[in-house]
Amino acid sequence: MVGKKQGLNMTDMNYSGTYKAALVVIGNEILTGRTQDTHTQWIGEKLLKHGIVLCEARTLPDNEDKIVSTVNALRAEFDYVFTTGGIGPTHDDITAQSIAKAFGVPIENNGEAYELLVKQYGADQVTPARARMALIPVGASLIPNPVSGAPGFAMENVYVMAGVPRIMHAMFDHVLDGLQKGKPVLSRTIMCGLPESVVAEKLSSIQAQYPGVEIGSYPNYRDGKPHVSFVLRSTDEASLEKATEDTAQMVRAHGKEPVMS
Amino acid sequence: MVGKKQGLNMTDMNYSGTYKAALVVIGNEILTGRTQDTHTQWIGEKLLKHGIVLCEARTLPDNEDKIVSTVNALRAEFDYVFTTGGIGPTHDDITAQSIAKAFGVPIENNGEAYELLVKQYGADQVTPARARMALIPVGASLIPNPVSGAPGFAMENVYVMAGVPRIMHAMFDHVLDGLQKGKPVLSRTIMCGLPESVVAEKLSSIQAQYPGVEIGSYPNYRDGKPHVSFVLRSTDEASLEKATEDTAQMVRAHGKEPVMS
16 A cells, blocks of 8 residues: 555656655744754655655744645645644644644643643642643643643644654654655765766656656756765666666766766 | 745744745656755745745655645745756756646756857767757746856746755845845844743743734753754844843743843
């Protein structure tokens, strides 16, 4: 069994036998440049090894209408939707109420979540602000938070996690354990000291020959000279090896030694 | 004169007197985790100083349908849309054709762009692959590329730039020079060694008192102990100073010395 939107295509990440996911990073601090997002990279890389492909990531402000419309669009389109941020105790934490609105359910004091807060802070220290973190949409299941108590939650295929990296990582690992997974996406990288335009035509013909392998070409500069990395990805190891060898051969034909990794 | 979607709100970045922008980062390499995106932070921070607020960022795969639908949604919603990535010479560079499709115009060999490639590579070195980089939607104006010749382009309020950071930075600075700008968004930061939940209620009342100032609360851990940073932003310096002083006073009332920056 595989997920939504299957089919092979050269460059749009439709790897055969994988599930498709989207990430919603919630928080003005990312959009103002105050905080460098690292969740997209961390989650994208981790999912891929488990046959789940991160196909889109959106960074949103702490805006209820935006969160509602975005989550509703993405949960219909993808197998899994992950959100990070906005589930703390302050006035700018509006993710839980937004998710409830997206699903058209009320938000309620969740007894299980409240007990987790009591365990974390002590019964007399669950202030009204902290108690906000036990307000969870009706019908959600909790995602444990081993770092600071206040849980995330899951509604259908939407997984709502904290924004603080060490908390998000722990929540994500817990969520990942319970997800249906696809074929791992394998990758090979070939680096060489050529400008990508020199090999673009040949590379395109290799891509056409291996429709089940996705070939990306990423130019960069080293000491002011053009280099390029070719990244080949597939869930089919045999095709991947053949396409990689053809690409390496193409580099050698231009008088350069491919550096494989 | 100010841009689309004006109005004050506590947490959704609707700073008075600013323009609104969206960023589309195009490239599978970001979604697979191979490459850490740094464009969102760099662009978001820079825009804010010029009274343009980055209100949404989306990372997309190299997928024509996705790029078309996303760019069309965002260019209707925001004053400015910036895209990065996918304008090189290889088969996975499909941004220019996608933008043409989004605007419903043909893509053509742009004489001015072709001349730039001739100047960069020499007339006999403009291979068919390199010539692809002169294919520009009809009606676009070029964005110069002082690093490697091949230009970006602008169509109405959409600015299409390269993905390689040093090229994107040069293109962006050129684009920014020509944009209509709003009131600069000013910010103040207060750090303290308190858990955010302790001050959440008071902070909420300060937020309610200053609707033209946006107050964000960002928890973190230092040596395992909870800290919090309050970030206050506004285009109105007088309100910003007052709200900052009230927030600092709130921290002192809890027996901690606020660290301002």
